[in-house]
Amino acid sequence: MPRNPEEIVTEGIIEFGTGRESLVQLLTKVNEELSWIPTIAIEAIAKATRISVAEVYSVVSFYSFFSIEPRGRNIVRLCSTISCAMTGQGEILEALMNEFGIELFETTDDGRLTIETTSCIGLCDQAPAMLVNGEPHVKLTPEKACDIVRGLE
């Protein structure tokens, strides 16, 4: 069972404080634990930091790694910038979507997996590359990528 978002925020406040500067850390904490940031967490963070809900939401919506919609336990972010695109990112994406039966930015029904694309992650020399739950994987092929994702819990 995922934890109550307000509980995570309360814990984050002890860790990071309630200053304006703690905003991104608080959001990151919630986002990492739940894979997304529910409205109730946004409101709790806004209240604690005395930043308005709109402003907190503004920050959430600016960073593409933050999500306001539920996502899977595992998040695959396939780099879609030029080096990766030129070395077969398209086929890898296609293979992943086929294998797991979801479209880009969708989540499997069992809540196990979300597939996204991301801008450059700085691994052009080992393209194509992807992040799986923040961990980099490089020199991908469609088979290799599917293997890695299959192995996730």
Added chain:
Amino acid sequence: MHNISIKINDQGYSIREGSTILEACTEAGIKIPTLCHHSKVNISGNCRICVVEVEGWNTLAIACVTPIIPNMIVRTHSPRVIESRKIVANLLLAAHNCDCMVCDSAGACELQDLAYDFGIDNRSRMFDDLECLEEIDDSSPVLKYDPSKCIMCTRCVKACRDIQGKGIIAVLNRGADMRVGTGVKLLDISDCDGCGECVQICPTGAISDKVSNSVRSWEVEKIRTSCSYCGVGCQLDMWVHDNKLVKVEGADIIPNYGSTCVKGRYGHTFIDSDDRLKTPLIRRNGALVEATWDEAISHITEKIGKIREENGPDVIAGLSSARVTNEENYLFQKMMRAAVGTNNVDHCARLCHASTVAGLAAAFGSGAMTNSIAELEHAKCILVTGSNTTETHPVIATIIKRAVREHGAKLIVIDPRRIDLVDHAALWLRQKNGTDVAWMNGMMNVIISENLQDEAYISERTEDFEAVRKTVESFTPQMVEDITTIPAEKIREAARIFATAEVSSIVYSMGITQHTTGTDNVLSTANLAMLTGNVGKPSSGVNPLRGQNNVQGACDLGALPNVYPGYQKVADPASHEKFEKAWGRKLSKDNGLTVVEIINGLESGKVKGLIIMGENPMVSDPNLNHVEKALESAEFLVVCDIFLTETAEKADVVLPAASFAEKEGTFTNTERRVILLRKFLDAPGEARPDWKIICDLSTSFGYPMSYANPAEIMDEIASVTPIYGGMRHSRIQEIGLQWPCPDEQHPGTMYLHKGEFKRGKGKFHPVDFIPPAELPDAEYPFILSTGRILFHYHTGSMSRRAPALNEYVSGGYAEIHPADVDRLGLADGGPVSISTRRGQIETTVRSTEIVAIGSVFVPFHFAEAAANRLTNDALDPKAKIPELKVAACQVAQVK
């Protein structure tokens, strides 16, 4: 800060250090285009239209953010600069939905002006149109946001956050998806209260009014006048087209500097309601039927004359009004005193700030706000008590929030309800209703026992301190906790903050005054302020916020039973003689009756004839069931109003009055500033300004009155009213003047009691705690409190005729704590019955933690669920103000 030398366009200038290039250019008279820049909000420097060339710099400098440095050489209109600005303008236009031909903002759009200045037409556009975001948020009752016209200047975001202190909107998303919004919700269900600050500051048509009619800026005449709602006295620019009000803008001038609230901006549509009174009405065979002015005036004269002849003048009474002008209040009380011959004249200030007038006059010698609205921004501690400022004086609340946010002031809120300002407060103390003397004595106890009082001030400026020292001795924080339920430690903390801040200001309203101990409460605020040396200097003082647009003026001009204009006492033989001479009539030496006494008098027969101008006691007064009986037993009742109010329905003669839009005169706002009212519409039908009606009535009563215009009335006011001695309409055409203003050379008075109190020395009054008249018991276990809300005003006769305001709140309700809602088996939004020993109403539950468990709050604006059927008409013995803030009530399911 000293000046430094710079060159702009080959010309040398000496400009204050710290200025930006833009400010330097403005000072030099050189115009640079701007878009995101606005003098009222912090600089963002994101539109890049103001770029200039600085010699020796590789890139162009952004004029609005770049500070000048010595010997800087700036070029504002070089070919490189012009080229760059054109690119910026073209980029903005490419991302803008250029439907200027049908855009309401055409003619008042800064982007359009820019395109025009640069000569960018469709053929010379540098870039193809980008796809615009289409999704319009028009969910708010008053405004809409169209992202296709938004240039992302972020002025609105800053206006909402920094000017209004709300932060409802922010820039959302990134890149091409960027838009302004509230985030998780649409505007209508967000906390947006529709003040329209964002609409006014938007440079294009991205955020626009829904309420305004589709008329372009060049088609209208803009007339500046004063708002007809609360006591802030916002200056408004009325856009008028074809004898219709089409749009309202806040005027960028003292006291509101462009801001106003949802009522001021969107609540004036009542003016051309179909049901405005257009002809006089006379009751014939039980029904009110149309009549001519001559018939109405002679009918009133005959009836009032007969009653007066049979019973003497003191059976006649008049209720003047805090809504009408100073000039009209002056004439009304003059008519009552000189033409009718009685001091039975009062108005609804009796129900709001009578205790202020009594208390502060006793302590300081003057019963008005000691300081000015703008000064609040620089107070270091602001103690707000019994004032839900955000809802009742919205623009003042923005200033309090800015004091906290921008200038580090400590805000202490002491209120039984968790009001909006609590979110901005360093400390919130929730006292039990009606225990205000106790916590103030408690704070003084702490201040004295910790030796934080201003001894020098006390000994030099005040008297009778010893008595207060003795009285507060027993009010230890622990004892106060027992009475008020405020934790002892919080009392100590509040006392320390208040006493040690460099300047502390007390702001209060009816939570302090509307009690049987109202005068005691007010005296306590005065004690607290004097104890800490906080009266008679800027940004300090005791600041009662006056509720209605001209309640200050109605008091100032003597619409009170015991004083002539300028608070000159009826009981003082010199004043009495002065006014007999000035008005050429024998005047009564006896103080007249107050509002509640007049109503009681109708029932007992002590009062037989009543003339009411612009008041609605059938909603505003306590214990309405009693008021209703009283008005029905009046032998003759005249009501002069703009609508057939609940009170007018009971009248024998109804006279149609011109609204604030249709006449001239002055109001006095809460900070004692006399401000001008300008006519911008013609009155409907045969409605006439009250001052003309009074002149006719008085003349018909045998005391001729004739004035060419309100300016002439003001000249007479000045001649008999020392505090208004220098007031002239000609002097307040631009900005108002604050009384005391004794002569025509006097610049007005920003804050009172500088150097010396009006009465000489400030007088401490020892005040002991007395509980409210009615406390909860087994039969009536809840505490009932009544008050105002943002979206409506007084008895709702104006605000409830504004559709936009009704969209926010359309009817009455009762705030009840969720725990009580559950316990009693009620439902949020469901019906509830509330009853007291005086009456019962059915209304709607609003389940909210704003109120404490065991408390109920009911707004009083709604006649069909009238809070005042419940309220207690027990009076403060000194000020005769009723206890509208505390009553014991029952809360139950509707059977």
